[in-house]
Amino acid sequence: METLRERKKRRTREALVRAALELFTTQGYERTTVDEIAEAVDVSQRTFFRYFAGKEDAAFAVQEMTEAHFVAAVRARPPHEPPMEALRQAMLEGWDDIRETVEAVVPVELYLRMYRMIESTPALLAAHLRRSAATEQTIAGLLAEREGVDVDADPRPRLAVAVFAGVIRVTERQWSTGDDFSLAAIRSLTAAYLDQVGPALTGNWRAA
Structure with missing residues:
Protein backbone atom coordinates (compact mmCIF):
# COMPACT_ATOMS: atom_id res chain seq x y z
CA MET A 1 0.00 0.00 0.00
CA GLU A 2 1.45 3.35 -1.07
CA THR A 3 1.86 5.78 1.81
CA LEU A 4 0.92 9.45 1.57
CA ARG A 5 4.61 10.40 1.50
CA GLU A 6 5.33 7.90 -1.27
CA ARG A 7 2.35 9.15 -3.26
CA LYS A 8 3.52 12.74 -2.95
CA LYS A 9 7.03 11.81 -4.10
CA ARG A 10 5.67 9.86 -7.07
CA ARG A 11 3.44 12.76 -8.10
CA THR A 12 6.32 15.23 -7.84
CA ARG A 13 8.52 13.00 -9.97
CA GLU A 14 5.80 12.53 -12.58
CA ALA A 15 5.14 16.29 -12.67
CA LEU A 16 8.85 16.91 -13.27
CA VAL A 17 8.87 14.37 -16.10
CA ARG A 18 5.83 15.97 -17.77
CA ALA A 19 7.30 19.44 -17.44
CA ALA A 20 10.68 18.30 -18.76
CA LEU A 21 9.24 16.56 -21.81
CA GLU A 22 6.95 19.48 -22.60
CA LEU A 23 9.85 21.93 -22.41
CA PHE A 24 12.21 19.68 -24.36
CA THR A 25 9.73 19.24 -27.19
CA THR A 26 8.65 22.88 -27.42
CA GLN A 27 11.90 24.79 -26.97
CA GLY A 28 14.58 22.14 -27.48
CA TYR A 29 16.58 19.85 -25.23
CA GLU A 30 19.80 21.86 -25.25
CA ARG A 31 18.00 25.15 -24.58
CA THR A 32 16.05 23.81 -21.61
CA THR A 33 17.61 24.19 -18.16
CA VAL A 34 17.04 22.28 -14.95
CA ASP A 35 15.93 25.54 -13.35
CA GLU A 36 13.17 25.93 -15.95
CA ILE A 37 11.94 22.39 -15.36
CA ALA A 38 11.88 22.90 -11.60
CA GLU A 39 10.19 26.29 -11.94
CA ALA A 40 7.45 24.77 -14.12
CA VAL A 41 6.54 22.45 -11.23
CA ASP A 42 7.13 25.13 -8.58
CA VAL A 43 9.91 23.22 -6.84
CA SER A 44 13.57 24.00 -6.24
CA GLN A 45 16.52 22.83 -8.32
CA ARG A 46 17.56 20.81 -5.29
CA THR A 47 14.26 18.95 -5.42
CA PHE A 48 14.81 18.13 -9.10
CA PHE A 49 18.16 16.54 -8.27
CA ARG A 50 16.54 14.37 -5.62
CA TYR A 51 14.79 12.55 -8.45
CA PHE A 52 17.16 12.85 -11.41
CA ALA A 53 20.90 13.04 -11.92
CA GLY A 54 20.34 15.51 -14.75
CA LYS A 55 18.26 16.40 -17.79
CA GLU A 56 19.10 13.15 -19.57
CA ASP A 57 17.57 11.05 -16.80
CA ALA A 58 14.36 13.09 -16.99
CA ALA A 59 14.28 12.78 -20.79
Missing part, protein backbone atom coordinates in the same frame (compact mmCIF):
# COMPACT_ATOMS: atom_id res chain seq x y z
CA PHE A 60 14.41 8.97 -20.62
CA ALA A 61 12.34 8.43 -17.47
CA VAL A 62 9.24 7.11 -19.26
CA GLN A 63 11.28 5.00 -21.65
CA GLU A 64 13.08 3.40 -18.71
CA MET A 65 9.73 2.51 -17.15
CA THR A 66 8.48 0.84 -20.35
CA GLU A 67 11.75 -1.08 -20.77
CA ALA A 68 11.54 -2.30 -17.18
CA HIS A 69 8.02 -3.60 -17.89
CA PHE A 70 9.25 -5.45 -20.96
CA VAL A 71 12.21 -7.03 -19.15
CA ALA A 72 9.87 -8.21 -16.40
CA ALA A 73 7.47 -9.62 -19.02
CA VAL A 74 10.29 -11.57 -20.70
CA ARG A 75 11.36 -12.95 -17.33
CA ALA A 76 7.81 -14.12 -16.67
CA ARG A 77 7.31 -16.00 -19.96
CA PRO A 78 6.76 -19.79 -19.71
CA PRO A 79 10.08 -21.67 -19.85
CA HIS A 80 8.96 -23.95 -22.71
CA GLU A 81 8.63 -21.06 -25.20
CA PRO A 82 11.42 -20.70 -27.77
CA PRO A 83 13.44 -17.48 -27.28
CA MET A 84 11.99 -15.45 -30.17
CA GLU A 85 8.46 -16.53 -29.24
CA ALA A 86 9.04 -15.45 -25.65
CA LEU A 87 10.19 -12.02 -26.84
CA ARG A 88 7.27 -11.75 -29.25
CA GLN A 89 4.60 -12.66 -26.70
CA ALA A 90 6.16 -10.50 -23.99
CA MET A 91 5.85 -7.53 -26.32
CA LEU A 92 2.44 -8.27 -27.84
CA GLU A 93 0.80 -9.19 -24.54
CA GLY A 94 2.57 -6.39 -22.71
CA TRP A 95 1.45 -3.45 -24.85
CA ASP A 96 -1.57 -2.82 -22.61
CA ASP A 97 0.64 -2.49 -19.53
CA ILE A 98 3.23 -0.46 -21.42
CA ARG A 99 0.64 2.02 -22.67
CA GLU A 100 -0.89 2.30 -19.19
CA THR A 101 2.60 2.98 -17.83
CA VAL A 102 3.09 5.80 -20.32
CA GLU A 103 -0.35 7.32 -19.86
CA ALA A 104 0.02 7.30 -16.08
CA VAL A 105 2.82 9.83 -16.47
CA VAL A 106 2.40 11.66 -19.79
CA PRO A 107 -0.09 11.77 -22.68
CA VAL A 108 0.82 9.39 -25.50
CA GLU A 109 1.03 12.36 -27.88
CA LEU A 110 3.75 13.94 -25.72
CA TYR A 111 5.58 10.61 -25.46
CA LEU A 112 5.60 10.36 -29.26
CA ARG A 113 6.81 13.93 -29.64
CA MET A 114 9.67 13.11 -27.29
CA TYR A 115 10.45 9.95 -29.24
CA ARG A 116 10.81 11.98 -32.43
CA MET A 117 12.95 14.56 -30.63
CA ILE A 118 15.31 11.85 -29.34
CA GLU A 119 15.81 10.60 -32.89
CA SER A 120 16.57 14.10 -34.18
CA THR A 121 18.80 15.33 -31.32
CA PRO A 122 22.39 13.97 -31.52
CA ALA A 123 23.06 14.07 -27.77
CA LEU A 124 19.79 12.30 -26.98
CA LEU A 125 20.17 9.78 -29.79
CA ALA A 126 23.63 8.82 -28.53
CA ALA A 127 22.25 8.38 -25.02
CA HIS A 128 19.32 6.38 -26.38
CA LEU A 129 21.60 3.98 -28.22
CA ARG A 130 23.80 3.56 -25.14
CA ARG A 131 20.82 2.88 -22.87
CA SER A 132 19.24 0.53 -25.41
CA ALA A 133 22.46 -1.48 -25.67
CA ALA A 134 22.46 -1.95 -21.90
CA THR A 135 18.84 -3.13 -21.94
CA GLU A 136 19.53 -5.51 -24.82
CA GLN A 137 22.43 -6.98 -22.88
CA THR A 138 20.13 -7.58 -19.92
CA ILE A 139 17.56 -9.34 -22.11
CA ALA A 140 20.26 -11.44 -23.81
CA GLY A 141 21.35 -12.55 -20.36
CA LEU A 142 17.77 -13.53 -19.52
CA LEU A 143 17.45 -15.59 -22.71
CA ALA A 144 20.77 -17.30 -22.05
CA GLU A 145 19.66 -18.18 -18.53
CA ARG A 146 16.32 -19.54 -19.82
CA GLU A 147 18.05 -21.72 -22.42
CA GLY A 148 20.95 -22.81 -20.21
CA VAL A 149 23.67 -21.35 -22.43
CA ASP A 150 26.63 -19.06 -21.80
CA VAL A 151 25.83 -15.59 -23.11
CA ASP A 152 29.54 -14.89 -23.65
CA ALA A 153 30.26 -18.14 -25.50
CA ASP A 154 27.03 -18.64 -27.44
CA PRO A 155 26.14 -15.81 -29.87
CA ARG A 156 22.48 -16.79 -30.23
CA PRO A 157 21.04 -14.79 -27.28
CA ARG A 158 22.61 -11.56 -28.47
CA LEU A 159 21.70 -12.27 -32.11
CA ALA A 160 18.07 -12.95 -31.21
CA VAL A 161 17.84 -9.77 -29.14
CA ALA A 162 19.57 -7.69 -31.81
CA VAL A 163 17.10 -8.85 -34.47
CA PHE A 164 14.11 -8.36 -32.19
CA ALA A 165 15.25 -4.92 -31.03
CA GLY A 166 15.75 -3.85 -34.64
CA VAL A 167 12.20 -4.86 -35.51
CA ILE A 168 10.82 -2.96 -32.53
CA ARG A 169 12.76 0.18 -33.49
CA VAL A 170 11.34 0.05 -37.03
CA THR A 171 7.85 -0.58 -35.63
CA GLU A 172 7.98 2.32 -33.17
CA ARG A 173 9.33 4.68 -35.82
CA GLN A 174 6.53 3.76 -38.20
CA TRP A 175 3.89 4.07 -35.46
CA SER A 176 5.20 7.40 -34.17
CA THR A 177 5.09 9.00 -37.62
CA GLY A 178 1.71 7.58 -38.66
CA ASP A 179 -1.83 8.77 -38.06
CA ASP A 180 -3.11 5.99 -35.79
CA PHE A 181 -1.65 6.09 -32.28
CA SER A 182 -3.97 3.43 -30.90
CA LEU A 183 -2.91 0.34 -29.00
CA ALA A 184 -4.42 -1.82 -31.73
CA ALA A 185 -2.24 -0.09 -34.34
CA ILE A 186 1.07 -0.64 -32.53
CA ARG A 187 0.16 -4.23 -31.69
CA SER A 188 -0.78 -4.94 -35.32
CA LEU A 189 2.41 -3.34 -36.63
CA THR A 190 4.54 -5.27 -34.14
CA ALA A 191 3.01 -8.61 -35.13
CA ALA A 192 3.21 -7.85 -38.86
CA TYR A 193 6.84 -6.75 -38.76
CA LEU A 194 7.91 -9.70 -36.61
CA ASP A 195 6.21 -12.01 -39.10
CA GLN A 196 8.38 -10.53 -41.85
CA VAL A 197 11.70 -11.25 -40.13
CA GLY A 198 12.07 -14.76 -41.55
CA PRO A 199 11.23 -13.85 -45.14
CA ALA A 200 13.36 -10.71 -44.96
CA LEU A 201 16.41 -12.65 -43.76
CA THR A 202 16.09 -15.76 -45.92
CA GLY A 203 13.75 -14.96 -48.79
CA ASN A 204 14.40 -13.62 -52.28
CA TRP A 205 13.23 -10.00 -52.24
CA ARG A 206 13.00 -9.93 -56.02
CA ALA A 207 10.68 -12.92 -56.27
CA ALA A 208 7.16 -12.22 -57.43
Whole structure:
Protein backbone atom coordinates (compact mmCIF):
# COMPACT_ATOMS: atom_id res chain seq x y z
CA MET A 1 0.00 0.00 0.00
CA GLU A 2 1.45 3.35 -1.07
CA THR A 3 1.86 5.78 1.81
CA LEU A 4 0.92 9.45 1.57
CA ARG A 5 4.61 10.40 1.50
CA GLU A 6 5.33 7.90 -1.27
CA ARG A 7 2.35 9.15 -3.26
CA LYS A 8 3.52 12.74 -2.95
CA LYS A 9 7.03 11.81 -4.10
CA ARG A 10 5.67 9.86 -7.07
CA ARG A 11 3.44 12.76 -8.10
CA THR A 12 6.32 15.23 -7.84
CA ARG A 13 8.52 13.00 -9.97
CA GLU A 14 5.80 12.53 -12.58
CA ALA A 15 5.14 16.29 -12.67
CA LEU A 16 8.85 16.91 -13.27
CA VAL A 17 8.87 14.37 -16.10
CA ARG A 18 5.83 15.97 -17.77
CA ALA A 19 7.30 19.44 -17.44
CA ALA A 20 10.68 18.30 -18.76
CA LEU A 21 9.24 16.56 -21.81
CA GLU A 22 6.95 19.48 -22.60
CA LEU A 23 9.85 21.93 -22.41
CA PHE A 24 12.21 19.68 -24.36
CA THR A 25 9.73 19.24 -27.19
CA THR A 26 8.65 22.88 -27.42
CA GLN A 27 11.90 24.79 -26.97
CA GLY A 28 14.58 22.14 -27.48
CA TYR A 29 16.58 19.85 -25.23
CA GLU A 30 19.80 21.86 -25.25
CA ARG A 31 18.00 25.15 -24.58
CA THR A 32 16.05 23.81 -21.61
CA THR A 33 17.61 24.19 -18.16
CA VAL A 34 17.04 22.28 -14.95
CA ASP A 35 15.93 25.54 -13.35
CA GLU A 36 13.17 25.93 -15.95
CA ILE A 37 11.94 22.39 -15.36
CA ALA A 38 11.88 22.90 -11.60
CA GLU A 39 10.19 26.29 -11.94
CA ALA A 40 7.45 24.77 -14.12
CA VAL A 41 6.54 22.45 -11.23
CA ASP A 42 7.13 25.13 -8.58
CA VAL A 43 9.91 23.22 -6.84
CA SER A 44 13.57 24.00 -6.24
CA GLN A 45 16.52 22.83 -8.32
CA ARG A 46 17.56 20.81 -5.29
CA THR A 47 14.26 18.95 -5.42
CA PHE A 48 14.81 18.13 -9.10
CA PHE A 49 18.16 16.54 -8.27
CA ARG A 50 16.54 14.37 -5.62
CA TYR A 51 14.79 12.55 -8.45
CA PHE A 52 17.16 12.85 -11.41
CA ALA A 53 20.90 13.04 -11.92
CA GLY A 54 20.34 15.51 -14.75
CA LYS A 55 18.26 16.40 -17.79
CA GLU A 56 19.10 13.15 -19.57
CA ASP A 57 17.57 11.05 -16.80
CA ALA A 58 14.36 13.09 -16.99
CA ALA A 59 14.28 12.78 -20.79
CA PHE A 60 14.41 8.97 -20.62
CA ALA A 61 12.34 8.43 -17.47
CA VAL A 62 9.24 7.11 -19.26
CA GLN A 63 11.28 5.00 -21.65
CA GLU A 64 13.08 3.40 -18.71
CA MET A 65 9.73 2.51 -17.15
CA THR A 66 8.48 0.84 -20.35
CA GLU A 67 11.75 -1.08 -20.77
CA ALA A 68 11.54 -2.30 -17.18
CA HIS A 69 8.02 -3.60 -17.89
CA PHE A 70 9.25 -5.45 -20.96
CA VAL A 71 12.21 -7.03 -19.15
CA ALA A 72 9.87 -8.21 -16.40
CA ALA A 73 7.47 -9.62 -19.02
CA VAL A 74 10.29 -11.57 -20.70
CA ARG A 75 11.36 -12.95 -17.33
CA ALA A 76 7.81 -14.12 -16.67
CA ARG A 77 7.31 -16.00 -19.96
CA PRO A 78 6.76 -19.79 -19.71
CA PRO A 79 10.08 -21.67 -19.85
CA HIS A 80 8.96 -23.95 -22.71
CA GLU A 81 8.63 -21.06 -25.20
CA PRO A 82 11.42 -20.70 -27.77
CA PRO A 83 13.44 -17.48 -27.28
CA MET A 84 11.99 -15.45 -30.17
CA GLU A 85 8.46 -16.53 -29.24
CA ALA A 86 9.04 -15.45 -25.65
CA LEU A 87 10.19 -12.02 -26.84
CA ARG A 88 7.27 -11.75 -29.25
CA GLN A 89 4.60 -12.66 -26.70
CA ALA A 90 6.16 -10.50 -23.99
CA MET A 91 5.85 -7.53 -26.32
CA LEU A 92 2.44 -8.27 -27.84
CA GLU A 93 0.80 -9.19 -24.54
CA GLY A 94 2.57 -6.39 -22.71
CA TRP A 95 1.45 -3.45 -24.85
CA ASP A 96 -1.57 -2.82 -22.61
CA ASP A 97 0.64 -2.49 -19.53
CA ILE A 98 3.23 -0.46 -21.42
CA ARG A 99 0.64 2.02 -22.67
CA GLU A 100 -0.89 2.30 -19.19
CA THR A 101 2.60 2.98 -17.83
CA VAL A 102 3.09 5.80 -20.32
CA GLU A 103 -0.35 7.32 -19.86
CA ALA A 104 0.02 7.30 -16.08
CA VAL A 105 2.82 9.83 -16.47
CA VAL A 106 2.40 11.66 -19.79
CA PRO A 107 -0.09 11.77 -22.68
CA VAL A 108 0.82 9.39 -25.50
CA GLU A 109 1.03 12.36 -27.88
CA LEU A 110 3.75 13.94 -25.72
CA TYR A 111 5.58 10.61 -25.46
CA LEU A 112 5.60 10.36 -29.26
CA ARG A 113 6.81 13.93 -29.64
CA MET A 114 9.67 13.11 -27.29
CA TYR A 115 10.45 9.95 -29.24
CA ARG A 116 10.81 11.98 -32.43
CA MET A 117 12.95 14.56 -30.63
CA ILE A 118 15.31 11.85 -29.34
CA GLU A 119 15.81 10.60 -32.89
CA SER A 120 16.57 14.10 -34.18
CA THR A 121 18.80 15.33 -31.32
CA PRO A 122 22.39 13.97 -31.52
CA ALA A 123 23.06 14.07 -27.77
CA LEU A 124 19.79 12.30 -26.98
CA LEU A 125 20.17 9.78 -29.79
CA ALA A 126 23.63 8.82 -28.53
CA ALA A 127 22.25 8.38 -25.02
CA HIS A 128 19.32 6.38 -26.38
CA LEU A 129 21.60 3.98 -28.22
CA ARG A 130 23.80 3.56 -25.14
CA ARG A 131 20.82 2.88 -22.87
CA SER A 132 19.24 0.53 -25.41
CA ALA A 133 22.46 -1.48 -25.67
CA ALA A 134 22.46 -1.95 -21.90
CA THR A 135 18.84 -3.13 -21.94
CA GLU A 136 19.53 -5.51 -24.82
CA GLN A 137 22.43 -6.98 -22.88
CA THR A 138 20.13 -7.58 -19.92
CA ILE A 139 17.56 -9.34 -22.11
CA ALA A 140 20.26 -11.44 -23.81
CA GLY A 141 21.35 -12.55 -20.36
CA LEU A 142 17.77 -13.53 -19.52
CA LEU A 143 17.45 -15.59 -22.71
CA ALA A 144 20.77 -17.30 -22.05
CA GLU A 145 19.66 -18.18 -18.53
CA ARG A 146 16.32 -19.54 -19.82
CA GLU A 147 18.05 -21.72 -22.42
CA GLY A 148 20.95 -22.81 -20.21
CA VAL A 149 23.67 -21.35 -22.43
CA ASP A 150 26.63 -19.06 -21.80
CA VAL A 151 25.83 -15.59 -23.11
CA ASP A 152 29.54 -14.89 -23.65
CA ALA A 153 30.26 -18.14 -25.50
CA ASP A 154 27.03 -18.64 -27.44
CA PRO A 155 26.14 -15.81 -29.87
CA ARG A 156 22.48 -16.79 -30.23
CA PRO A 157 21.04 -14.79 -27.28
CA ARG A 158 22.61 -11.56 -28.47
CA LEU A 159 21.70 -12.27 -32.11
CA ALA A 160 18.07 -12.95 -31.21
CA VAL A 161 17.84 -9.77 -29.14
CA ALA A 162 19.57 -7.69 -31.81
CA VAL A 163 17.10 -8.85 -34.47
CA PHE A 164 14.11 -8.36 -32.19
CA ALA A 165 15.25 -4.92 -31.03
CA GLY A 166 15.75 -3.85 -34.64
CA VAL A 167 12.20 -4.86 -35.51
CA ILE A 168 10.82 -2.96 -32.53
CA ARG A 169 12.76 0.18 -33.49
CA VAL A 170 11.34 0.05 -37.03
CA THR A 171 7.85 -0.58 -35.63
CA GLU A 172 7.98 2.32 -33.17
CA ARG A 173 9.33 4.68 -35.82
CA GLN A 174 6.53 3.76 -38.20
CA TRP A 175 3.89 4.07 -35.46
CA SER A 176 5.20 7.40 -34.17
CA THR A 177 5.09 9.00 -37.62
CA GLY A 178 1.71 7.58 -38.66
CA ASP A 179 -1.83 8.77 -38.06
CA ASP A 180 -3.11 5.99 -35.79
CA PHE A 181 -1.65 6.09 -32.28
CA SER A 182 -3.97 3.43 -30.90
CA LEU A 183 -2.91 0.34 -29.00
CA ALA A 184 -4.42 -1.82 -31.73
CA ALA A 185 -2.24 -0.09 -34.34
CA ILE A 186 1.07 -0.64 -32.53
CA ARG A 187 0.16 -4.23 -31.69
CA SER A 188 -0.78 -4.94 -35.32
CA LEU A 189 2.41 -3.34 -36.63
CA THR A 190 4.54 -5.27 -34.14
CA ALA A 191 3.01 -8.61 -35.13
CA ALA A 192 3.21 -7.85 -38.86
CA TYR A 193 6.84 -6.75 -38.76
CA LEU A 194 7.91 -9.70 -36.61
CA ASP A 195 6.21 -12.01 -39.10
CA GLN A 196 8.38 -10.53 -41.85
CA VAL A 197 11.70 -11.25 -40.13
CA GLY A 198 12.07 -14.76 -41.55
CA PRO A 199 11.23 -13.85 -45.14
CA ALA A 200 13.36 -10.71 -44.96
CA LEU A 201 16.41 -12.65 -43.76
CA THR A 202 16.09 -15.76 -45.92
CA GLY A 203 13.75 -14.96 -48.79
CA ASN A 204 14.40 -13.62 -52.28
CA TRP A 205 13.23 -10.00 -52.24
CA ARG A 206 13.00 -9.93 -56.02
CA ALA A 207 10.68 -12.92 -56.27
CA ALA A 208 7.16 -12.22 -57.43
